[in-house]
Amino acid sequence: MTLPQNIKSHFPIFTHHPGLLYFDNAATTQRPQVVIEAIEKFYKEENANIHRGVYPLSARASQAYERVRAQVANFIGAANSKDVAFTSGTTDSINRVASGYLKKQLEEGDNIIISALAHHANLIPWQMLAEEKKAELRVISVDAQGNVDLNELLKKLDRRSRLLAITSISNSIGTLNPVAEMIDLAHRKGVPVLVDGAQSTGLYPLNVRTLGADFYTFSAHKMFGPFGVGVLYVRPRYQDQIKPIHFGGGMIKRVQFSKTEFLDFPKNQEAGTPNVAGVIGLGAAISFCEKLDQVQCAKHLKSLAAYAKEAFASIDGLHLVGQPKDYGGIVSFTMDQVHPHDLAQFLGEEGIAVRAGHHCTQPLLESMGLAATTRASFSIYNSTAEIDQMLEALKAIKKFWE
Amino acid sequence: MNPRLKNLYKEVILMHNAKPFHFQKMENEEGMIEANNPLCGDRFQFFLQEENGRITAAHFHGFGCAISKASASILTQKLEGKTRLEAQSLCAGFLGFIEGENREAISDQEIEAFAAVDEFPARKDCAILGWKAINDYLSK
Numbered sequence: 001m002t003l004p005q006n007i008k009s010h011f012p013i014f015t016h017h018p019g020l021l022y023f024d025n026a027a028t029t030q031r032p033q034v035v036i037e038a039i040e041k042f043y044k045e046e047n048a049n050i051h052r053g054v055y056p057l058s059a060r061a062s063q064a065y066e067r068v069r070a071q072v073a074n075f076i077g078a079a080n081s082k083d084v085a086f087t088s089g090t091t092d093s094i095n096r097v098a099s100g101y102l103k104k105q106l107e108e109g110d111n112i113i114i115s116a117l118a119h120h121a122n123l124i125p126w127q128m129l130a131e132e133k134k135a136e137l138r139v140i141s142v143d144a145q146g147n148v149d150l151n152e153l154l155k156k157l158d159r160r161s162r163l164l165a166i167t168s169i170s171n172s173i174g175t176l177n178p179v180a181e182m183i184d185l186a187h188r189k190g191v192p193v194l195v196d197g198a199q200s201t202g203l204y205p206l207n208v209r210t211l212g213a214d215f216y217t218f219s220a221h222k223m224f225g226p227f228g229v230g231v232l233y234v235r236p237r238y239q240d241q242i243k244p245i246h247f248g249g250g251m252i253k254r255v256q257f258s259k260t261e262f263l264d265f266p267k268n269q270e271a272g273t274p275n276v277a278g279v280i281g282l283g284a285a286i287s288f289c290e291k292l293d294q295v296q297c298a299k300h301l302k303s304l305a306a307y308a309k310e311a312f313a314s315i316d317g318l319h320l321v322g323q324p325k326d327y328g329g330i331v332s333f334t335m336d337q338v339h340p341h342d343l344a345q346f347l348g349e350e351g352i353a354v355r356a357g358h359h360c361t362q363p364l365l366e367s368m369g370l371a372a373t374t375r376a377s378f379s380i381y382n383s384t385a386e387i388d389q390m391l392e393a394l395k396a397i398k399k400f401w402e
Numbered sequence: 403m404n405p406r407l408k409n410l411y412k413e414v415i416l417m418h419n420a421k422p423f424h425f426q427k428m429e430n431e432e433g434m435i436e437a438n439n440p441l442c443g444d445r446f447q448f449f450l451q452e453e454n455g456r457i458t459a460a461h462f463h464g465f466g467c468a469i470s471k472a473s474a475s476i477l478t479q480k481l482e483g484k485t486r487l488e489a490q491s492l493c494a495g496f497l498g499f500i501e502g503e504n505r506e507a508i509s510d511q512e513i514e515a516f517a518a519v520d521e522f523p524a525r526k527d528c529a530i531l532g533w534k535a536i537n538d539y540l541s542k
Contacts, residue, residue: 339465339466339467339468339471340467341442341444341467341469341525341528342411342467342468342469345407345410345522345525346403346407349404349406349407356442357441357442357443358442358443362443365443371443371444371445371465372442372443372444372465400403
């Protein structure tokens with residue numbers, strides 16, 4: 001199956017902005033009609049708080065919420081819906097692993113390994129923890145093209161390594177990492193692995209069990225779902241080791257004034273009223289993704305990126321940032337004489353939405369001698385014809401700034 | 403170029419961006435003032451030489467968009483020769499101008515050039531990057 005021809009028509013934003021070329025999908029994707037409708041329908045027809053209500057409306061909301069948990073588990077290849085906790089997003093998920101799991105494991109002199117491609121969300125929680133515990137944060141560097149060096153990973157792994165935290169696709173320069181191989185190397189040394197799947201989940205084939213991920217995190221809003229909802233998958237063997245970091249209602253077995261017993265994972269991660277409508281929206285987004293062929297989606301994104309790279313690089317004075325061997329639908333570049341912000345402003349006026357800045361990967365760009373890039377990131381509704389339009393705009397911009 | 407953009411990227415801004423005033427790194431590290439925008443990574447350093455409460459020379463260096471660079475250039479140029487008090491009132495005036503205050507009171511072409519950021523609220527931070535840092539420094 002190829003991508004549906006009329007895919008754009010599923011996304012109301014393009015009806016409201018017919019000329020919009022939306023190339024900021026790494027920041028957030030657009031939402032299809034079915035997701036918007038599911039959220040609206042919940043608030044209009046099904047709204048009630050979950051868990052504690054016995055009346056029909058609450059019981060149905062609880063069922064719907066738990067159905068999405070099962071749907072997520074099935075979609076990512078988890079064995080059981082109990083392996084999946086709802087969070088507010090990837091950042092929240094990673095912080096939970098840092099503070100709820102690793103904090104108790106980490107001792108002075110231990111080390112945590114990340115890669116230079118890490119988004120700040122998959123860097124700072126580990127940096128803070130390492131600082132607090134007098135542990136070492138080891139960073140696998142990338143080569144000039146933006147590839148992770150597996151030999152370096154192998155060298156950095158030792159018996160004091162307590163976690164490897166990696167990213168599926170670099171949000172900044174597009175590198176598609178050999179996650180399965182990296183996990184395998186870590187597991188051979190007995191080191192658990194967290195995968196930041198924010199940039200790949202939904203449009204790339206995924207099975208957390210065959211992948212071997214011990215912790216897998218992603219956000220709904222980067223896969224056509226709503227803002228404010230994310231997922232933390234924890235492999236069964238680590239579930240009793242990840243403690244709650246937020247406390248409140250909905251997560252307890254028994255509360256006394258002197259002590260509290262908590263529910264098991266994943267319920268112990270969901271203190272307070274969760275984003276029920278958001279979870280319902282995530283369910284609709286997954287249903288939408290289930291109708292897509294992830295192998296085709298991944299191919300489509302890579303071919304768009306390849307097309308854009310070749311087109312943009314034909315402009316004299318335009319430099320691609322990162323030329324990784326394997327990559328997702330993300331292209332980062334700089335243009336001589338034009339600051340990325342000015343470039344993005346000019347593109348914006350042409351109805352072309354791109355992002356300029358460090359993309360929350362400041363140390364990576366600094367290591368490449370850069371402070372900022374312009375980034376175009378693609379999704380299923382983008383086309384080569386749109387990239388042609390951007391190419392013309394880039395040529396005009398270059399002419400103006402010369 | 404569309405009129406909105408033309409209004410933002412005025413000739414005077416493009417000129418200062420292309421040929422910024424006293425754009426060079428200086429030795430006097432202790433007198434260095436950092437201005438950085440954590441959102442985008444833009445960063446300038448200002449170097450002020452002061453004698454008897456007067457700024458005798460100003461230089462700047464760093465990386466930033468056309469708006470922030472031009473505004474830093476104009477700032478650097480205007481700082482030279484001013485007393486601390488005059489410089490402070492200059493910065494406060496510019497920061498107020500960007501927020502839409504006392505627009506009539508300003509009759510300086512180089513400052514007025516930045517009025518178009520009204521239409522581009524995301525670029526306000528670019529316009530004030532250097533001015534805010536110098537203002538903070540002088541208020542200390």
